[in-house]
Amino acid sequence: MKKPDVIIIGGGAAGLFCAFTAAQRGQSVLVLDSSNKVGKKILMSGGGRCNFTNLDITPENYLCNNPHFCISALNRYNQWQFIELVESHGIAYHERKHGELFCDESAKDILAMLLEECQQAGVVIKTKCEIKSVKAADPASEAPSGYSLQTSTGPYHCKSLVIATGGLSIPTMGASGFGYEIAEQFGLSLLPRTAGLVPFTFSDGIKQISETLSGLAVDVEMSVNGISFRENMLFTHRGISGPAALQLSSYWKPGQAIGVNLLPDENAAELLLGYKKTSAKSLLRNLLSQHLSKGLVLALQTLHWPKYAETAMAEIPDAQLLAVAQQLADWQLKPSGTEGYRTAEVTLCGVDTDQLSSKTMECKTQPGLYFVGEVVDVTGHLGGYNFQWAWASGYAAGQYV
Numbered sequence: 001m002k003k004p005d006v007i008i009i010g011g012g013a014a015g016l017f018c019a020f021t022a023a024q025r026g027q028s029v030l031v032l033d034s035s036n037k038v039g040k041k042i043l044m045s046g047g048g049r050c051n052f053t054n055l056d057i058t059p060e061n062y063l064c065n066n067p068h069f070c071i072s073a074l075n076r077y078n079q080w081q082f083i084e085l086v087e088s089h090g091i092a093y094h095e096r097k098h099g100e101l102f103c104d105e106s107a108k109d110i111l112a113m114l115l116e117e118c119q120q121a122g123v124v125i126k127t128k129c130e131i132k133s134v135k136a137a138d139p140a141s142e143a144p145s146g147y148s149l150q151t152s153t154g155p156y157h158c159k160s161l162v163i164a165t166g167g168l169s170i171p172t173m174g175a176s177g178f179g180y181e182i183a184e185q186f187g188l189s190l191l192p193r194t195a196g197l198v199p200f201t202f203s204d205g206i207k208q209i210s211e212t213l214s215g216l217a218v219d220v221e222m223s224v225n226g227i228s229f230r231e232n233m234l235f236t237h238r239g240i241s242g243p244a245a246l247q248l249s250s251y252w253k254p255g256q257a258i259g260v261n262l263l264p265d266e267n268a269a270e271l272l273l274g275y276k277k278t279s280a281k282s283l284l285r286n287l288l289s290q291h292l293s294k295g296l297v298l299a300l301q302t303l304h305w306p307k308y309a310e311t312a313m314a315e316i317p318d319a320q321l322l323a324v325a326q327q328l329a330d331w332q333l334k335p336s337g338t339e340g341y342r343t344a345e346v347t348l349c350g351v352d353t354d355q356l357s358s359k360t361m362e363c364k365t366q367p368g369l370y371f372v373g374e375v376v377d378v379t380g381h382l383g384g385y386n387f388q389w390a391w392a393s394g395y396a397a398g399q400y401v
């Protein structure tokens with residue numbers, strides 16, 4: 001039986017980071033992954049360029065049942081330390097909007113960097129390894145502490161076991177519920193998981209409008225439950241996506257309507273009443289086409305002012321213009337659902353942080369068992385925040401395993 005000090009189940013962002021951090025401290029570390037390749041999500045991230053961190057990381061960029069939980073790890077391994085690591089490997093990168101950092105070349109550079117760090121520190125990685133069972137050692141046995149694993153590549157024993165199996169999104173990339181099963185096995189509670197950073201779908205008239213306008217991006221402010229994001233909204237064949245919708249999806253609950261301000265830089269009521277004075281003979285759609293695409297204005301006209309489609313502004317009653325302005329400033333859309341884990345970037349909720357040490361990620365009730373990365377109930381906004389959590393939580397555990 002092989003007996004490394006540390007076994008990490010899951011060779012994704014958090015698992016690999018934890019692996020070399022622990023190995024650099026002199027621990028012998030084995031990473032076991034069920035996929036044929038480690039780090040698959042890193043490779044597909046950020047459209048192939050990996051949005052590996054963000055210049056502006058605050059706890060407010062994360063959703064968690066305990067909003068303070070992430071602070072300690074994010075402070076101890078911050079974005080500047082990751083940027084320094086990236087620079088030390090000569091990886092060229094650039095900033096896009098909102099402080100998001102992406103590789104100039106390819107996400108492959110980030111995975112290659114993690115694997116190089118692992119190799120230099122002596123980490124052993126085994127892929128295509130199916131974990132059949134995990135047991136806490138029997139105090140009366142030959143190895144009285146730690147964890148015993150039965151796997152498709154043989155039995156193992158370790159002192160510390162790190163679960164880094166990620167969330168449920170993109171099952172075709174190796175995602176599994178394994179980490180949650182292990183949490184349950186050891187009596188940890190789970191918070192109900194749902195897909196996050198995911199496009200909205202519709203079954204009402206918006207479905208048809210989205211199909212017609214597919215490919216159109218609009219700068220909007222989108223809100224739900226008192227949270228708003230000013231970003232692009234993208235109409236697609238399946239519904240509404242784009243950064244605004246993805247961000248908002250993490251806060252949306254089934255059955256709720258979302259509000260879309262299509263003119264976030266204008267006071268819509270003042271704009272329309274002003275046009276009534278300055279452009280009395282014009283049609284509303286022609287005036288609005290100076291602010292929004294023609295296709296969208298035509299769709300809005302059918303929904304909100306069909307009776308006045310051919311009426312000059314001067315003839316449209318103020319009350320009607322104010323009603324249209326209300327629709328432009330707070331268009332209420334009711335998604336029928338989301339695209340789910342098939343396309344979601346993350347899984348919301350997961351292992352309840354009340355049962356983990358925020359300093360080490362170790363279970364409070366199960367010594368030697370650690371959870372890191374997305375399997376934990378910490379979910380970042382879109383923009384590099386999820387990887388920063390993976391690096392930081394992996395580092396936190398890597399310091400103690």
Ligand SMILES: Cc1cc2nc3c(=O)[nH]c(=O)nc-3n(C[C@H](O)[C@H](O)[C@H](O)COP(=O)(O)OP(=O)(O)OC[C@H]3O[C@@H](n4cnc5c(N)ncnc54)[C@H](O)[C@@H]3O)c2cc1C
Nearest residue numbers: 010012013014034045046051166174178373374384386387
């Ligand atoms: C399309 C897409 C794009 C994204 N882009 C970005 C981005 O640009 N920036 C950003 O910050 N975040 C992005 N994310 C989110 C980010 O990829 C995740 O938050 C991050 O990868 C989580 O790291 P992790 O190590 O916890 O899990 P993962 O990286 O998912 O790694 C989990 C590992 O565990 C393995 N595993 C699973 N089950 C088992 C099992 N039973 N036995 C053994 N091994 C197992 C998997 O094969 C995998 O290697 C993106 C996500 C997706 C889906």
